[in-house]
Amino acid sequence: MGVTGLPALKRWMLTTRAGRIALVAPRAALATRQAGIFGSIRRIAGWSIRSRELANFTYATTRDSDRLLAGVMAEIARRPLSEMLTYIDELAADSELADYVVAETSRSANRWSMDPVFLPGRRLAFYLAARALKPALVVEAGVDKGLGAVLVSRALARNAAEGHAGDYLGIEYDREKPIPLYANYPGRIGTIVRGDSVEILRGLGRPVSLFIHDTTAAADHMRAQLATVDPMMETSGLIASTWTTESLVDHAVATGRRLLSHQEEPAGHWFRGDRVGFLWGFGTPPPCRTSETAPPPSG
């Protein structure tokens, strides 16, 4: 039906300036409903009372979000999606690790600023990458309380049991910050050093298989860190960055690295989730078949 066939009121709204103004309030109501603003306000109110966290939040992610992350990792690792899903499921079923994290959080001196829960959030990407790639050395820049460090330790322990031993190095800038989750974890692997990640990387002298960037998103820092770690990456290595920022994309463009990103979807939390970026392809890229290099068509 064309505009001319519409009832008079509808035609007036769709075809006149006054109608366009009259639609502002209904459109605002539509956007508010679709953006879920009231749900967010409810979640913020509940979280403000329930949670103790101030930064570096813990939160659950939806099953869809986890399955899409698995899809991204399957592409990077060139392994079946079903295998990635088994890694996600084994972590979800890991009650021993969950109990440890909850108990340790509850007895920590920092318990008034930590939630006694086991919700990996974006650190699921670290666990999955460590399981999928069987890295010889994982370096995590930015450790905080050590939740990522514990998850990586768990992944490395499972890899070792399957015949692929690997090591972990955490780098934490804050010299005073307690790292209770890692420090007290009986199954911890590797070590944590204190200092600036760029400085520590410069003196590392070992190839890195999996580099986790979880420090800050400051552009200068990201550029310096990427420039430092890139030449240290194993050919089959992976950089997982908590931030898919312009600096990460610029680095991928300048170096020809491959790039994928996963926007996670938290469940029941006001936090909108991180966009975890992945850079890989540190070997010599295969020659590109362009129109100049392709052989002329036969016949």
Ligand SMILES: C[S@@+](CC[C@H](N)C(=O)[O-])C[C@H]1O[C@@H](n2cnc3c(N)ncnc32)[C@H](O)[C@@H]1O
């Ligand atoms: C988002 S938290 C890390 C979260 C952690 N990976 C986890 O799994 O929960 C960021 C941490 O990076 C540290 N940090 C910031 N700048 C850094 C730098 N240049 N070198 C090393 N650590 C840094 C901060 O002190 C903070 O503890």
